[in-house]
Amino acid sequence: MPGRIPQTFIDDLLNRVDIVDIVDNDVPLKKTGRDYQALCPFHGEKTPSFTVSQEKQFYHCFGCGAHGSALGFLMNHRGLSFVEAIEEAASSVGLEVPREEGTHSPKIDYSPLYEILERAQKYFAEQLKTHSDRDRAVDYLKSRGLSGIIAKQFGIGFAPDAWDGLITALGIDDQAMQRLIHAGLVIENDQKRRYDRFRDRITFPILDRRGRVVAFGARVIDKGEPKYLNSPETPVFQKRRELYGLYQVRRSQQNTSRILVVEGYMDVVALAQFTVNNAVASLGTATTAEQLETLFKTAPEVVFCYDGDAAGRRAAWRALETALPLIHDGRQAGFIFIPEGHDPDSFVREHGPGVFTGRDAIKPLSEFLLDELSKKTDLSSIDGRARFIDLAEPMVKKIPRGSFRQLLVQRIAEITDLDPQALVALAGGVRPQPRPARRAQRRGRASMVEQAMKRLLFDPKLANLVADYAPIARLPDENASLLAELLELIANRPNLTTGALVEHYRDTPHATILEQQLETPLELDDEAHAIEFTQAVDALLRKAEPSAFERAQAELRRRTDEAG
Numbered sequence: 013m014p015g016r017i018p019q020t021f022i023d024d025l026l027n028r029v030d031i032v033d034i035v036d037n038d039v040p041l042k043k044t045g046r047d048y049q050a051l052c053p054f055h056g057e058k059t060p061s062f063t064v065s066q067e068k069q070f071y072h073c074f075g076c077g078a079h080g081s082a083l084g085f086l087m088n089h090r091g092l093s094f095v096e097a098i099e100e101a102a103s104s105v106g107l108e109v110p111r112e113e114g115t116h117s118p119k120i121d122y123s124p125l126y127e128i129l130e131r132a133q134k135y136f137a138e139q140l141k142t143h144s145d146r147d148r149a150v151d152y153l154k155s156r157g158l159s160g161i162i163a164k165q166f167g168i169g170f171a172p173d174a175w176d177g178l179i180t181a182l183g184i185d186d187q188a189m190q191r192l193i194h195a196g197l198v199i200e201n202d203q204k205r206r207y208d209r210f211r212d213r214i215t216f217p218i219l220d221r222r223g224r225v226v227a228f229g230a231r232v233i234d235k236g237e238p239k240y241l242n243s244p245e246t247p248v249f250q251k252r253r254e255l256y257g258l259y260q261v262r263r264s265q266q267n268t269s270r271i272l273v274v275e276g277y278m279d280v281v282a283l284a285q286f287t288v289n290n291a292v293a294s295l296g297t298a299t300t301a302e303q304l305e306t307l308f309k310t311a312p313e314v315v316f317c318y319d320g321d322a323a324g325r326r327a328a329w330r331a332l333e334t335a336l337p338l339i340h341d342g343r344q345a346g347f348i349f350i351p352e353g354h355d356p357d358s359f360v361r362e363h364g365p366g367v368f369t370g371r372d373a374i375k376p377l378s379e380f381l382l383d384e385l386s387k388k389t390d391l392s393s394i395d396g397r398a399r400f401i402d403l404a405e406p407m408v409k410k411i412p413r414g415s416f417r418q419l420l421v422q423r424i425a426e427i428t429d430l431d432p433q434a435l436v437a438l439a440g441g442v443r444p445q446p447r448p449a450r451r452a453q454r455r456g457r458a459s460m461v462e463q464a465m466k467r468l469l470f471d472p473k474l475a476n477l478v479a480d481y482a483p484i485a486r487l488p489d490e491n492a493s494l495l496a497e498l499l500e501l502i503a504n505r506p507n508l509t510t511g512a513l514v515e516h517y518r519d520t521p522h523a524t525i526l527e528q529q530l531e532t533p534l535e536l537d538d539e540a541h542a543i544e545f546t547q548a549v550d551a552l553l554r555k556a557e558p559s560a561f562e563r564a565q566a567e568l569r570r571r572t573d574e575a576g
Contacts (some may be wrong), residue, residue, distance in 0.1 A: 013574055015384055016112045017098060017109060017110070017111060017112070018110060018112055018542065019516065021109070021110055022083075022098060022512075022515060022516075023505060023508060023512050023515075023516060024508065025098065025101055025102055025105070025107065025516060026069060026081060026082060026083070026101075026106070026511055026512040027507050027508075027509070027512065028105045029082050029101045029104060029105055030066065030069075030082075031064055031065075031066065031069045031071060031082040031511060032048055032064055032066050032082065032189075032572040033081055033104070034085060034086065035048075035050075035064050035082075035085055035103065036048075037088075038053065038085075038089055038090070038262065038263070039051075039053045039062070041064055042060075045064075045066050046065070046067065047063050047064060047066070047315060048063070048064040048065075048066070049061075049062060049063055049064075050062045050064075050074055052073040052076060052317075053087065053089055053268070054076055054078040054079065054089070054338040055073070055075060055076040055078075055312065056268065056269035056312075057075050057205040061073055062075070065510070068471075068498065068511065068512060069082060069460065069469065069509035069511035069512065070192070070509070070510040070511045070514070070530075071082060071084075071085055072289070072530070077393055077531060079512050079527075079530055079531075080511070080514060081510075081511030081512065081515045082101055082511060083097045083098060083101060084097075084511075084514070084515070085513075085526065086100055086101065088309065089262065089310075090221050090222070090262055091221050091258075091310060092222070093222055093516070094519075096221070096222065098221055108217060109192075118338050119249070122247055122248050123171055123401060124191050124529070125191060125194060125195050125246065125247060125248050126224050126225070126226075128182065128188070128190075128191040128192060128195050128197070128226070129195050129197070129224075129225040129227075129248070129453070130199050131182055132178060132182065132192075132225070132475075133167055133169065133215075133217045133228075135169075135178060135181050135182065136169025136170060136171055136210075136215040136217075136228075137167060137168075138169075139169060139170040139172055139177075140163070140168065140169050140170040141173070142495075143170060143497075145172060145173065146170060147369065148233055148261040149170040149214055149233060151561075152214065152233050153168065153214065156278060156282065156284065156357065157285060157361050158281060158282070158289070159278050159285065162281060162285045163281075165260065165284070166216065166257075166260065166280075166281050166284070167216075167217045167225075167283070168214060168215065168216060169211075169214070169215040169217070170214060170215065171208065171210035171211055171212065171213045171214075171215050171230060172211070172212065173211055173212035174205040174211060175208060175211065176207060176208060177208055177211070178192065178197055178198065179192065179198060179206060179207070180211075181464070182197075183198070183206075187372035189206065190318060191192040191436060193206070193371065193388075194210065194246060194247070195241040195243075195246055195248075196227065196244045196245075196246045197209055197210070197228075197243075198491065200449055207321060209241070209243070209451075210228060210230040210241065212232070212233060212236075213231055213232055213233065213241065214230065214231045215228050215229070215230045215231035216228065216229040216230065216231070216256065216277040218243070218249070218254055218295070219247060219258075219259040219260075220248075220254060220259070221258070221259065221262075221306075223259050223263075223487045224248075226246075226248045226249040226254065227242065227243035227246070227248075227249040227254070228242070228243050228294065229241070229242050229243075229277050229296075230242075230279065230575075231258060231278065233293050240276065240277070240296055242295060242296060247300065251295050251297065252302050252303065253300075253302050253305070253306070254295065254303075255292040255293065255294060255295070255303050255306065256277055256280055256292060256293040256295055257284075257291060258282040258292045258306070258307075259280075260284070260289070260308070260460050261289065261290050261291070261292060261310065262310060264289040264290070265483070268290055268310060268311045268312060268313060269311055270290060270311055270312075270314075270315060271290050271291070271292060271307050271310060271311045271313070271314050271315070272288070272290055272291040272292070272294070272316075272317055272348075272356075272368060273291075273292055273294060273299055273314060273316045273317065273331070274291050274292070274293050274314050274317045274356045275293060275294070275295075275296075275317075275327075275355070275356075276357070277295055278357050279291065279293060279295055279317075279355060280292060280359045281306065282356065282357040282360055282361065283356055283357075283360055283365070283368060285360075286360045286361070286364065286365045287361065287576070288365045288368045289368060289559075290309070290311070290425040290471065291317075291356070291368075296342055297480075298327065298330045298331065299316070299331050299334060299335070300334065301337070301338065303336055304335055304338050305338060306335060308338060308343050312342055312343055312344065313343070313344045313345070313346070314335070314343075314344075314345045314346075314347070314534040315345070315346045315347065315348055316331045316346070316347050316348070317346075317347075317348045317350060317356050317368070318331075318347065318349060318350065319349070319350050319354075319355065320349035320350060320351055320352055320354070320473050323350055324349060325349070325384075326348070328347050328349070328380065329384060330383060331347075332377060332380060333407075333410075335377060336407060336410040336411050337376075337410050337411070337412065338413055339377070339412070339416055340412050341414040341416060343414050343415075344376070344377070345371040345376075345377040346373070346374040346375055346376045346377055346380075347375045347377070348368065348373045348374055348375070349373075349375070351359060356368070356404055373544075378416075378419075378420050378423065378564045381404075381407060381420075382404075382423065382424070382540060385400055385403045385404055385407075386400065386427070388400075388403060389403065394493050394526070396504055397427075397430075399489045400424075400427065400428055401424065401428055401430075401435075407553075408420060408421060408424070412413035417441065422436050442520075459491075460489075460527065460548050460551050460552055461484075461487070461489040461491050461492050461495050461548075461552065462491065462493055463544065463548045464545055464549050464552065465491060465494070465495045465526075465529055466529040466530075467496065467541055467542075467545040467548070468495070468498055468499070468502075468545065469498075469510055469513060469514075469526060469529050469530060469543060469574060470510060470541070471510075471542075471545075472502050472508050472509065472510065473506075473539060474541075474542060474545045474546075475498075475499050475502035475506075476506070476541070477545070477546050477549070478499055478549055479547075480504075480553070481496050481499035481500065482496060483553060483556035483557040484496040484499070484549075484553065485497075486556055486557075487555065487556050491525060491553070494522050494525060495552075497551035498513070501513075501516065510530075513526070514526060514527075514530070516541045518558060
């Protein structure tokens with residue numbers, strides 16, 4: 013494992029990056045007063061409720077409650093890990109990410125592999141423009157109805173019919189050759205002979221969540237096997253994690269509330285040609301749980317598109333089994349079955365995008381599950397209904413407890429003509445519970461500590477108004493020590509923003525407490541906001557230690573006089 017990234021670097025990084033630039037790169041923002049607004053990228057809406065504060069370096073959606081720092085946005089919107097988000101943010105401002113020394117093994121530098129893959133992409137794209145045999149490739153793409161604009165958008169290229177085209181262009185020395193081999197672009201056989209993996213094929217670069225080329229898919233132009241050929245797994249490409257087209261979906265500047273999963277590269281590109289910009293492909297294999305989790309982080313609804321024949325329904329059933337454990341409340345999945353004789357590519361060219369953009373053709377996951385189980389039993393008999401319940405039970409138990417599971421059990425009870433109470437164990441043994449109220453609502457009026465903490469989080473500069481905060485930690489309130497810790501942290505690092513404070517406590521027991529305070533915005537103006545903060549702190553100091561309160565008042569008067 014690589015060494016730990018110093019917290020001081022993360023704090024400094026968040027002072028250098030601008031969350032407006034980070035968010036605007038993915039979601040177009042519009043200036044409204046002091047802040048910026050947009051349609052929320054995390055849920056469907058028609059009126060903007062997503063706000064980005066440049067001053068606080070923090071985003072918040074008043075519709076769905078999504079909020080966080082620049083790093084949080086990169087993680088939640090692009091699906092990056094915490095470390096990947098730090099590296100992405102650091103790269104945007106020209107910083108190298110340091111690592112603390114220790115017993116950790118050194119970080120492996122994969123940049124040479126990314127570089128050779130990017131060079132290969134440029135080579136294939138150039139061959140599509142200039143190679144003497146390019147007309148075959150261009151004619152094929154035109155026959156599939158693709159424009160030059162869409163080909164450029166997806167980086168489509170051409171691998172010429174030669175054993176050493178890429179080798180000749182990029183394998184200029186042994187080091188470069190080894191990189192071509194490690195990146196899966198060149199094959200070395202048992203006799204040490206080397207040759208290009210992709211030959212006489214249309215190439216499709218596969219991009220990771222950061223937009224880097226990590227692999228290629230390639231389709232034969234005429235006849236040949238296999239029809240599609242993929243890069244092998246490499247240190248930078250794990251097939252179970254990546255999805256073709258996902259980077260383009262995230263960069264499409266649209267409010268993505270639904271993602272379509274199709275089978276092939278050409279399906280993704282053809283749909284995009286017809287303005288269906290929310291399709292991805294699972295690289296020729298069944299969709300994995302890792303891929304699905306990534307998709308649900310991008311959109312709340314995932315719809316699988318399969319042929320309507322027996323093979324397509326078997327594939328749909330495998331997708332259903334993978335999806336069931338991931339269907340938390342707020343997520344949904346469904347299926348579109350393409351008529352026989354078509355695939356998404358041919359269907360959209362013949363009938364237009366309507367079936368993929370509307371809801372009429374979508375069969376909800378629950379409906380597909382129950383329909384398939386019904387085909388295996390005779391629901392007109394007692395034995396058949398009992399068999400139906402036996403078949404449904406292991407499927408239902410894969411679903412996390414929540415409203416979806418409860419409602420599915422109710423539907424099973426209706427189908428089998430049973431009282432829903434008879435299936436309470438199947439539902440998880442509990443009735444749906446209302447969502448817990450916010451902490452402040454459960455306890456009535458927020459405590460003085462919570463009032464001070466909330467205002468401090470929204471405006472860290474208020475810490476300058478507190479001269480002596482140590483006594484606060486001795487108060488019996490469970491969050492008093494955290495408030496004192498926040499005041500000390502800001503005193504030592506006066507440039508910390510709201511976003512930086514949130515990130516400082518990521519993955520700590522305090523993170524949830526801070527998140528609760530940031531769930532709702534403050535409705536007062538800055539002056540009233542500061543007055544309420546000082547009143548809350550004064551009350552806490554008076555309660556903790558009267559002499560500390562008097563000292564704090566004297567120090568505040570001194571600072572006020574100096575400022576005047």
